[in-house]
Amino acid sequence: MLQLRVIAPADRTDEVVHLIGRTVGTTHLVVLPGAARDPEGDVVMCDVAREAGDELINGLRRLGLDSCGAITAENIDLSLSERADQAERDAPGEAADAVLWEQLEEATHEESTLSVTYVAFITLATMIAACGVVLDNAVLIVGAMAVGPEFGPLAGICTAIVQRAPRLALRSLTALLAGFAVAMAVTVGFSWVMAEFGQFSEAKLEGERPNTGFVYAPDAFSFVVAVLAGIAGTLSLTSAKSGALVGVAISVTTVPAAANAAVALSFGDTKQTVGSSEQLLLNLAGIVLAGTLTLLAQKGLWATQRGRMSKPGRPG
Numbered sequence: 001m002l003q004l005r006v007i008a009p010a011d012r013t014d015e016v017v018h019l020i021g022r023t024v025g026t027t028h029l030v031v032l033p034g035a036a037r038d039p040e041g042d043v044v045m046c047d048v049a050r051e052a053g054d055e056l057i058n059g060l061r062r063l064g065l066d067s068c069g070a071i072t073a074e075n076i077d078l079s080l081s082e083r084a085d086q087a088e089r090d091a092p093g094e095a096a097d098a099v100l101w102e103q104l105e106e107a108t109h110e111e112s113t114l115s116v117t118y119v120a121f122i123t124l125a126t127m128i129a130a131c132g133v134v135l136d137n138a139v140l141i142v143g144a145m146a147v148g149p150e151f152g153p154l155a156g157i158c159t160a161i162v163q164r165a166p167r168l169a170l171r172s173l174t175a176l177l178a179g180f181a182v183a184m185a186v187t188v189g190f191s192w193v194m195a196e197f198g199q200f201s202e203a204k205l206e207g208e209r210p211n212t213g214f215v216y217a218p219d220a221f222s223f224v225v226a227v228l229a230g231i232a233g234t235l236s237l238t239s240a241k242s243g244a245l246v247g248v249a250i251s252v253t254t255v256p257a258a259a260n261a262a263v264a265l266s267f268g269d270t271k272q273t274v275g276s277s278e279q280l281l282l283n284l285a286g287i288v289l290a291g292t293l294t295l296l297a298q299k300g301l302w303a304t305q306r307g308r309m310s311k312p313g314r315p316g
Contacts, residue, residue, distance in 0.1 A: 001079050001088065002053045002100075006044040007036040007070040012063060016044050019059050025052030025091030027083040041069055047076065047084055049091035051098040054302070073103070099238045099298050101163065107237065108159045111152025112172035119182050121149045122255070126183040127190050129259030134194075134204050138211040141256050148255040150176065151233055154284065158234060158291035162299060176284075180258055187262035195266070202267040215256045216264070216275035218282050226252050226286025233287070234294040252283045 008016045013031065020026050025048055032043040048056055053073060060071050125148035132140030156172030159165070194200040214222075229252045257279040264272035 001047050001076040001084055002050055002073050003076050004046050004048050004053070004056065005070075005072045006060060006065060007039060007041050008044055008063075008065055009039075009041045009068055010034070012065065012069070013042045013044060015063055016060065016065070019063070020044070020046050020048075020056065023048070023052055023056050023059070025049030025087045026056065027087040028081070036069075039069060047079065047081075047087065049088045050100070051088075051091040051093045053098065054100050054102070057100070057102055073100070093302070099295075099302060101299075104159055104238060105163060105165065105168065108152065108156035108172070109168060111149070112156030112168070112175045114171075114175040114178055118149055118152075118175060119179055121147060122179045123183040123186050125149075125255045126180075126187045126259045126262065129256045130187050130191060130194075130200075130263050133209070133212045133215060133256060133260045133263060134200050136204075136207075136209040136211045141212055141215075144255050144259065145252070150179065150254055151287070153179070154230075154287050155234065155237055155291060157288055158230075158295055161292050162295040180280075184258050184262040184265075187259055188266045191263045191266035200263065200266075202269070205263060205267055205269060205272070212256070212260075215253050215260045215279055216272045218275065218279040222253065222279060222282050223286045226283040227290040230287035230290030231294050234291040238295070238298060252287065253279055254283045254287075257283065 004020075006016055010033070013033070017029070017031060020029055026046050028045075028047040030043075030045040032045075034041075035043040057071060057073065060066070065071055125144045128140055128147060129144035131137070132144060153172040153176035156168055157176070160167075160169035160172060191200050257276045261273050261276035261280065264270075264276060
């Protein structure tokens with residue numbers, strides 16, 4: 001269940017109450033006349049099943065409450081109420097399958113911002129992966145994959161395509177490209193420093209690497225894994241099961257491929273630089289394709305449920 005809080009101008013309150021009243025999956029309606037001070041207006045609160053949340057929020061936005069008032073939603077961790085249980089049973093579909101598009105856009109907007117923290121994480125992840133590829137250490141590679149924050153911008157691109165949000169697309173693409181560019185440039189310098197101290201060498205890079213050689217040898221399985229990871233990552237975001245994102249992060253070779261390309265570039269190894277770059281681009285393309293198609297499928301699925309979002313006996 002979600003708890004929805006709306007600040008509405010006094011002349012819009014009846015419309016808000018009517019909308020909530022005719023939406024399947026709502027309960028615990030509370031109206032506090034004149035309670036809001038900034039902005040001024042009435043406070044209307046209700047609980048709504050997650051399955052019905054997106055449709056109700058869209059209806060409130062059509063009333064203009066996002067500009068003349070406020071709409072806030074948060075998850076309810078515990079609700080002991082027979083009415084709430086009935087509201088969840090009445091709402092079509094399953095809560096785990098529901099997509100809150102406004103929440104998804106907000107989350108991907110935050111995760112796809114080119115901030116100092118984002119650049120620091122992707123740079124550190126790439127440097128850790130650089131150590132992993134030179135030492136042929138799978139543990140370091142997995143650790144670098146888990147640290148890398150690149151799925152946020154990738155999810156932002158997918159969301160922007162489906163929601164036709166050019167500003168989000170530009171923000172996400174900027175974060176993705178600039179983040180990798182900075183990370184790889186810093187890693188080239190890091191590789192030179194490590195070579196000066198005798199820790200990195202061309203011989204180690206070009207030697208037998210059974211655990212990490214895959215990062216510069218893209219094949220069909222690279223794309224297949226990226227597609228599967230893109231689907232899993234998108235589902236984890238839309239269903240609020242963020243724990244699956246860790247598994248997604250260590251399933252694709254974006255950060256390790258970027259790291260190997262940077263190290264190879266520092267030693268002038270064109271073959272590995274090109275191969276690693278191809279691996280990176282293949283994984284990015286697979287994730288974006290899969291994520292976009294997954295969101296389109298979810299959007300189409302929930303579009304078929306909209307006709308069941310009005311309570312019987314009232315106009316929909």
